[in-house]
Amino acid sequence: PTPDPDDGKFTVRLHNFEGPFDLLLQLISKHKLDVTEVALSRVTDDFMAHIRGMGPDWDLDQTTEFLVVAATLLDLKAARLLPAAEVEDEADLALLEARDLLFARLLQYRAYKQIADIFQNRLESESRLHPRTVGLEPHHAELLPDVVISIGPEGFAKLAVKAMQPKPKPQVYVDHIHAPLVSVREQAEVVVARLRELGNAAFHELVADAPDSLTVVARFLALLELYRERAVALDQDEALGPLIVRWTGPEDGGTPMVTDEFDTPAVEREKDEEGAAQ
Structure with a gap:
């Protein structure tokens, strides 16, 4: 070798x-x-x-x-x-x-x-391959698309005026995310009329025709105001049982005085409180 x-x-x-x-x-x-x-x-x-x-x-x-x-x-x-022989030895x-x-x-x-x-x-x-690192050939690099102007001087003037006009400040409208307010005083009139007619009724009967949860809350607040004015009595036989509302006010006459603090917007209430403090 x-x-x-x-x-x-x-x-x-x-x-x-x-x-x-x-x-x-x-x-x-x-x-x-x-x-x-x-x-x-x-x-x-x-x-x-x-x-x-x-x-x-x-x-x-x-x-x-x-x-x-x-x-x-x-x-x-x-x-x-x-x-070749039969293998018997471990070695x-x-x-x-x-x-x-x-x-x-x-x-x-x-x-x-x-x-x-x-x-x-x-x-x-692969060592014989080299990537292309140069730019385009001159006759290709000089090729540019033709500029096509479709508007005249008046059109350019309008575009300039539009570009120079101040843009309006962005506004965020939140009216659509707030549900309409429900008047506690109006719902108190509904509750009083219902109790004068029935004498006594369970709370779920008083809110059976409420169209939404806000109306239910407004009637509950109205019921608390009526209880404070001693116009109704509340009875409940057992814990967590049905709440029975009994009318104890006058049979005739207007609606007992119900405060309008729930119907006043929060901003106005704050202004009133600040004025009272001063």
Whole structure:
């Protein structure tokens, strides 16, 4: 075996094989070459001479590959030369497991080598490609669309006037998010009329015709005002039971005095309180 004069790789030259060392292993693994006919000792001696000839520049990767391939070939050759017998000793079984492990490493090594070759070819092909970094050619860069003016001087004047006019301040209208107010005084009149007619009634009867929850709240506040004016009495037989409202005011006459503090907007009430405090 001698190194190749071009790339310095180790090449095996025997009477029955000539080529790269890893190719020798591939042929043996595919049963295209008998491992017993390969002089591994001669191959090893020549490889050591090849490494010594490289001097301090010897390749560690190439040496590692040789050791892996040589160890696998040696194990395969030993398995072929030794007689096969039934394995009973644990040590022999361990040797067989080691041989299988070496063969698996060989397959893994070959797969990695093929992938490395693929990456190397891709890197070489991509290194010859260069992105375009220049701009457009002058005759393309000078191409501009024609300016089409569809309005005259008067149109430009109107656009200028519109652009110079002050923009109105943005306004946020919140009227639509407020429900209409319900008058407590008006609902008090409804409650008084109903109680004068019935004499007494449960609270749920007084609010049965209320169109919404605000009306129910207004009638409840009106009921509290009437109770404060001693115009109604409240009876409840059991806790959380129905609330019975009994009319105790005059049968005739107007509606008892009900304060309008609930009907006054909050802003006006604050102004009135501030004026009273001053």
